[in-house]
Amino acid sequence: QKEVEQDPGPLSVPEGAIVSLNCTYSNSAFQYFMWYRQYSRKGPELLMYTYSSGNKEDGRFTAQVDKSSKYISLFIRDSQPSDSATYLCAMSVTDSWGKLQFGAGTQVVVTP
Amino acid sequence: GAVVSQHPSWVICKSGTSVKIECRSLDFQATTMFWYRQFPKQSLMLMATSNEGSKATYEQGVEKDKFLINHASLTLSTLTVTSAHPEDSSFYICSAPLGTGNTEAFFGQGTRLTVV
Numbered sequence: 001q002k003e004v005e006q007d008p009g010p011l012s013v014p015e016g017a018i019v020s021l022n023c024t025y026s027n028s029a030f031q032y033f034m035w036y037r038q039y040s041r042k043g044p045e046l047l048m049y050t051y052s053s054g055n056k057e058d059g060r061f062t063a064q065v066d067k068s069s070k071y072i073s074l075f076i077r078d079s080q081p082s083d084s085a086t087y088l089c090a091m092s093v094t095d096s097w098g099k100l101q102f103g104a105g106t107q108v109v110v111t112p
Numbered sequence: 113g114a115v116v117s118q119h120p121s122w123v124i125c126k127s128g129t130s131v132k133i134e135c136r137s138l139d140f141q142a143t144t145m146f147w148y149r150q151f152p153k154q155s156l157m158l159m160a161t162s163n164e165g166s167k168a169t170y171e172q173g174v175e176k177d178k179f180l181i182n183h184a185s186l187t188l189s190t191l192t193v194t195s196a197h198p199e200d201s202s203f204y205i206c207s208a209p210l211g212t213g214n215t216e217a218f219f220g221q222g223t224r225l226t227v228v
Contacts, residue, residue: 008153043118043205043219044156088155097209097217098146102155 003027006089006103015112019076023089023103026070030091030101033065035074038086038105047087048074079110114140116208118220125196125227133191133223135162135206141186142208146217147179150203162189162206196227 006023013019021035031052036044048063050056050072056063064073072091076083086107090100115138125131135145143164148156160181161169168181178200180192189208193200203224209217 002155004155006155041121041203041222041224043116043207043221045219046216049216090156098144098161098207099158100156100217102157104153104155 003101004089004091004103007106008104010107010109012109012111013079015079015081015110017079017110019074019079019083019108019110021074021076021087021089021106021108023072023091024070025072025091025101027091027093027101028067028070029093032092032095032097033063033072034090034092034097034100035061035063036088036090036102038088040086044088076108079108081110081112084108084110114138114208114210114216114218116206116218116220118206118223120223121221122224123226125225127197127227128195130192130194131196131225133193133204133206133225135189135191135208135220137187137208137218140208140210142189143186145183145189145206145208147181147189147191148205148207150205150222156205159191159204162191164189193225196225198227201225201227 035048038044053067060077062075086105088105089103145162162183183189205222207217
């Protein structure tokens with residue numbers, strides 16, 4: 001069993017819709033949760049970071065962490081074609097941001 | 113944010129040859145850098161932790177003699193894939209944390225290696 005599970009998609013949504021992404025994990029020791037966006041043939045860039053359980057909002061992006069269910073989510077409101085990318089969840093036991101466990105990534109396509 | 117530069121962006125090499133990939137932190141010093149590998153449709157997998165001035169720490173299952181890591185300065189780590197084979201074809205990405213403790217790690221743009 002993988003430590004972090006993420007549906008690879010692709011997930012296709014019309015422009016303006018809400019994109020809903022999620023990951024599940026098995027290691028209850030994870031405390032730091034991140035969402036990255038990765039464009040084709042590029043390195044990941046950090047979108048959201050959450051410590052422990054709770055919600056965090058940043059513009060059109062909302063991240064949620066439910067440690068009791070070992071489930072994290074990312075919501076993108078008012079999606080734009082420029083949001084088309086692969087979204088990766090990542091987690092860490094410690095505050096060492098280098099040693100991250102990644103999900104496989106979900107490919108998102110926002111159609112005009 | 114901080115910039116991590118990786119070179120080359122893509123490389124094609126013949127089976128049996130060696131390939132060196134560079135990872136540079138352009139505007140900050142990084143005593144530690146991390147090397148990941150990403151196969152198509154799969155997650156990034158940590159290969160090794162590169163430590164400035166000391167030996168790299170490899171994850172389980174990663175051959176240290178095949179993937180040579182050198183972190184000779186505070187801004188440069190190199191990954192050399194020795195005697196490359198087609199199964200080594202992958203996307204290699206490095207990351208460098210901005211500091212110690214709870215600080216973001218920035219990723220390079222990645223290197224697409226194709227071994228023919």
